[in-house]
Amino acid sequence: MSETPESIAPPVRGTIRTIMRILPFVRPALPRIVLGMVAAMLAALVSLVIPIVLQSLVDGPLSQRDGTQIWPAALAVLVLGVFEAALIYARRQFVLTPGTHVEAALRNTLYKKLQDLPVAFHDRWQSGQLLSRSMSDVGLIRRWLAFGIVLLVVNIATVLVGFVVLFFWSWMLALVFVACSVPLWIYGFVFENKYSVVARRSQDQQGDLATAVEESVHGIRVLKAFGRGRHSLEKFARQAEELRGTEIEKARAIAGIWLWLLLVPDVAFALCLLGGVWLASTDQMTVGQLFAFFATATILRWPIESIGFLLSMTFDTRTAIDRLFEVLDEDNPIIDPEHPKHIDHPVGRLTFDDAHFRYQDSSVQFPDILDGIRLELEPGETMALVGLTGSGKTTMTALATRLYDVTGGAIRLDGVDIRDLTREELRRHIAMAFEDATLFSASVRDNVLLGRPELAGGGPDADAVLAEALDIAQADFVFELPEGAETKVGEEGLSLSGGQRQRLALARAVAAKPAVLVLDDPLSALDVDTEARVEAALRRVLATTTALVVAHRPSTVQLADRVALLENGRITAVGTHSELLATNDHYRFVISSLDDDRQTEAEEVNA
Numbered sequence: 001m002s003e004t005p006e007s008i009a010p011p012v013r014g015t016i017r018t019i020m021r022i023l024p025f026v027r028p029a030l031p032r033i034v035l036g037m038v039a040a041m042l043a044a045l046v047s048l049v050i051p052i053v054l055q056s057l058v059d060g061p062l063s064q065r066d067g068t069q070i071w072p073a074a075l076a077v078l079v080l081g082v083f084e085a086a087l088i089y090a091r092r093q094f095v096l097t098p099g100t101h102v103e104a105a106l107r108n109t110l111y112k113k114l115q116d117l118p119v120a121f122h123d124r125w126q127s128g129q130l131l132s133r134s135m136s137d138v139g140l141i142r143r144w145l146a147f148g149i150v151l152l153v154v155n156i157a158t159v160l161v162g163f164v165v166l167f168f169w170s171w172m173l174a175l176v177f178v179a180c181s182v183p184l185w186i187y188g189f190v191f192e193n194k195y196s197v198v199a200r201r202s203q204d205q206q207g208d209l210a211t212a213v214e215e216s217v218h219g220i221r222v223l224k225a226f227g228r229g230r231h232s233l234e235k236f237a238r239q240a241e242e243l244r245g246t247e248i249e250k251a252r253a254i255a256g257i258w259l260w261l262l263l264v265p266d267v268a269f270a271l272c273l274l275g276g277v278w279l280a281s282t283d284q285m286t287v288g289q290l291f292a293f294f295a296t297a298t299i300l301r302w303p304i305e306s307i308g309f310l311l312s313m314t315f316d317t318r319t320a321i322d323r324l325f326e327v328l329d330e331d332n333p334i335i336d337p338e339h340p341k342h343i344d345h346p347v348g349r350l351t352f353d354d355a356h357f358r359y360q361d362s363s364v365q366f367p368d369i370l371d372g373i374r375l376e377l378e379p380g381e382t383m384a385l386v387g388l389t390g391s392g393k394t395t396m397t398a399l400a401t402r403l404y405d406v407t408g409g410a411i412r413l414d415g416v417d418i419r420d421l422t423r424e425e426l427r428r429h430i431a432m433a434f435e436d437a438t439l440f441s442a443s444v445r446d447n448v449l450l451g452r453p454e455l456a457g458g459g460p461d462a463d464a465v466l467a468e469a470l471d472i473a474q475a476d477f478v479f480e481l482p483e484g485a486e487t488k489v490g491e492e493g494l495s496l497s498g499g500q501r502q503r504l505a506l507a508r509a510v511a512a513k514p515a516v517l518v519l520d521d522p523l524s525a526l527d528v529d530t531e532a533r534v535e536a537a538l539r540r541v542l543a544t545t546t547a548l549v550v551a552h553r554p555s556t557v558q559l560a561d562r563v564a565l566l567e568n569g570r571i572t573a574v575g576t577h578s579e580l581l582a583t584n585d586h587y588r589f590v591i592s593s594l595d596d597d598r599q600t601e602a603e604e605v606n607a
């Protein structure tokens, strides 16, 4: 995979340089593409030979009215025609498969890169843009490889060879013909500049449109509940209209070059016809030569015409490659160390050592969210993290698994800086459950055992881990699902309630059997009774596992051995719940605000 952070060329220049960037992906397919080009070139040459036979036919047997010589000439034309058809068939066979291999390789590389890139990247990029890049842009590149580039090279070569042949028939007529096509080449250059800008805009707008569809499908409940369907439709229609405008602009640009491509050969034909008749009538040229000249010029018509759309396809492809490499060139600051350390049997001492953090974006300057966090979790200890909403609790938990990297200081596991571990090892030792539980389109079993790839095959071990995790998370509702733990959930499967999803996410974190468990308010959607049962079960797990639990409810706080208070980006107090209640004003304030939430929730439940 290309990791070069080389900047993207400005949209108007450097088409060839941009296209060369996919060479590493194309290399395995290159022999077949070149063979395809050779076959196409041979076919073009064969077609250019046919007028030579015709010329000898017209000037020989036909003008001497010698019927016996016509058959061999006709046979020669037939053989050449069959040969040409066979070569065209061969070209298609050669170029059919390589494009699909390149497409698959590009798409896999992009997917791998998207998986690898940090959360900060996904914060910045719209999912629709990524979707359109991995689908339509990659598809465009395949089509271009399968015939765009082959035909472009071959047709340009055919036109050049054809011009030479025209000169051979009559240099005067050929000069007229070539001179007529000069405006065409000039227009081609103008076209490149204009078209590539519009092509880029069109592809970006397609990405925006994909984002709009994705968001509205994702948020369909909210839109419906707030009666915003019409508004969202109007917004979508506006975006679609913008795209339509761009497409029309694109079509106009293409229509412009088509006008020239159709007009120029016709003008050239008319002028050549006038000149040719004069040359033949004054015996400067035989009728056979005139005939062959026009036969050749006719053969060149399609290659000349096709160059326009092949060029526009090439510029579209170049834009697609640009868009693809914008993602592939993206730097990933969260990488594995060169010489990773190992912790074979972690005891689970988690230390925040003067950890600083600020969200980063090239366009916006964010303030420091965490401003020197100092906190040490003893092995086996459960630490609750409490703070006002927006104080940075979620941010702090995300740092522990390197979803983001600290911008200063360090986080250590058993004394080892977590940046010195491979990400794979780190995530084996530290597991997370989030408040908004995401389930994948897979069975309950696969969702829960996500962090234990070695158990993916099933078997008694997998069953035991699954049963234990479901038990701890109080997820016994699973057994009432139509197919138990094999029921498909997630977007393609059965819809679960918020609390059910949270319990599965919790089970997933527990099943990973990590040394450190980081829970970002994973019980918020549960009712009071269920929460109490989950907590009792968690207590069993937490006795042997170090846990950092973000708490929004007093009952969650009481689960903890100690509580850390997050205030203005720092941990301002650590102690037991009762100690802090007795000594810390801010803690009392935070807890009382939590209490309020709790009361309203309880009232809602009772109502």
Ligand SMILES: Nc1ncnc2c1ncn2[C@@H]1O[C@H](COP(=O)(O)OP(=O)(O)OP(=O)(O)O)[C@@H](O)[C@H]1O
Binding pocket: 123, 359, 366, 369, 387, 388, 389, 390, 391, 392, 393, 394, 395, 396
């Ligand atoms: N991806 C992001 N980019 C920029 N700023 C962010 C991002 N995520 C969170 N923030 C900001 O960071 C601050 C802390 O957010 P965080 O989610 O950590 O708070 P929290 O303590 O978990 O809040 P809550 O109790 O509501 O869950 C907030 O001001 C938020 O606006």
Ligand SMILES: [Mg+2]
Binding pocket: 393, 394, 395, 520
């Ligand atoms: Mg949060």
